[in-house]
Amino acid sequence: RRATEGARRRALALTGGVHGAAQQLRRGADAEALHDFRVALRRLRGCLQAYAPWLKPGRKLTRRLRRLARTTNAARDAEVGLEWVRDRLPTLEPREQPGARWLAAYLEARRTRGYRRARTCIVRCWTRLEPRLRERLAAGATRTCTESFAAVSGALILTHADALERALATLNAGAHDRQAHRARIRGKHLRYLLEPFCARVPGGIPAGVPGAAETVAALKSLQDELGDLQDTRALLDMLHVAAPDAAAAYSRRVMEIALSAGTEAQLRLACHDDPLPGLLTLARAAAARRTQCWAALRAHGTHRDLIAAARGVAARLATFDTAPALRAVSRND
Structure with missing residues (x-):
């Protein structure tokens, strides 16, 4: 095959x-x-x-x-x-x-x-x-193909490992959320290429390719770090959109009380429901979390060991028997 x-x-x-x-x-x-x-x-x-x-x-x-x-x-x-x-x-x-x-x-x-x-x-x-x-x-x-599944997958793993390496190097040069998101996507693509050759993944080769499972685990850890950063950025974006809506809703409520001849007690009670102090506190916490995520990413550098491990798996695939892989994958058809 x-x-x-x-x-x-x-x-x-x-x-x-x-x-x-x-x-x-x-x-x-x-x-x-x-x-x-x-x-x-x-x-x-x-x-x-x-x-x-x-x-x-x-x-x-x-x-x-x-x-x-x-x-x-x-x-x-x-x-x-x-x-x-x-x-x-x-x-x-x-x-x-x-x-x-x-x-x-x-x-x-x-x-x-x-x-x-x-x-x-x-x-x-x-x-x-x-x-x-x-x-x-x-x-x-019905298409004919001369390359083996392992050889093609190994070449793809090398290509994606190079792309991830470049993306991680870019992260160390500056704190840009878009670059972090790009690195996260690169890591996911590499992990999905490795998973069929990992014994611990359903549909993988029974014997597994040495180093594949460990590389997948390391990629998952990296993606969790990058995912925390992505989630924080998304939260800050939602806060940016939601804060004006909260302020407008609060202002309308206070004005309605005032225009309807509300008592001073009602106005004071409404003032206690001001959403801005809480939103500002949450925004500061999210921004601090974003800074912590970037610090953790930089502390790990360019993940040279991870990239080297992925390349090692690709090299082993060049001589790996693909028949077990195809049989394992076919059981999930």
């Missing part, structure tokens, strides 16, 4: 994972179901992108899968932000509580809207995309 067949079977297995996650979402759009779908779709898109010369998924289908993935972003960001705010509520001063409660309600409403939109879009769009994708992958079974 060659690269085309190995990539095709891997993609079919990942398509099945997306299908199962979509069915779970169809039954109920909770945070866990949405997370499972996001991860499954991200793995599938990574596979289609990496092995595009052999799978030939087509630009139109690739764009539609990308748009589908983006429909889940708002709900996921709101979910993470809501959890962060709720964790800090007990530590806030009484005058800061109204702002935190307002932001929690704002994020909860945003999350609910995001879940509803994501669930509707996923059920509708994936139902149309899946048959087309499987048809594309079935067509790939």
Whole structure:
């Protein structure tokens, strides 16, 4: 079996994972179901992108899968932000509580809207995309290919390891959130290429390629660090958008009390509900968290050991027997 067949079977297995996650979402759009779908779709898109010369998924289908993935972003960001705010509520001063409660309600409403939109879009769009994708992958079974699955995967791992190395080097030159996000994506793509050759991952080679599991674990740790930074940036963006809405809602409430001949006691009570002190405290905490994330990333440098380990796995794949890999992947078709 060659690269085309190995990539095709891997993609079919990942398509099945997306299908199962979509069915779970169809039954109920909770945070866990949405997370499972996001991860499954991200793995599938990574596979289609990496092995595009052999799978030939087509630009139109690739764009539609990308748009589908983006429909889940708002709900996921709101979910993470809501959890962060709720964790800090007990530590806030009484005058800061109204702002935190307002932001929690704002994020909860945003999350609910995001879940509803994501669930509707996923059920509708994936139902149309899946048959087309499987048809594309079935067509790939007739293509001839001389390269082995291991040799092609090894070359791709080398290419992605080089890209991650460049992205990490850029991070050390300056603190830019977009560069950190780019490095995170590079790390994910590299991890998804390594996973089929990791014994601890379902669908991987039974014996495993030496060093693959350890490299995947190190990449996961790096992605967690970069993910914390990305989540903090998303929270700061949401605070930037939400603060004017909170101030406007508070001003309208105070003015309504004043114009309706409210008593001084009512006005004083309304003033205690000013959301700005709490929002400012949360914004400072998020900004401090962002600074801590950058400090942790710089402390780890360019992750030379991680890059070297990935290149070592790629070198071993050059002489690895791919038959077990193809058999393992085919069991998930």
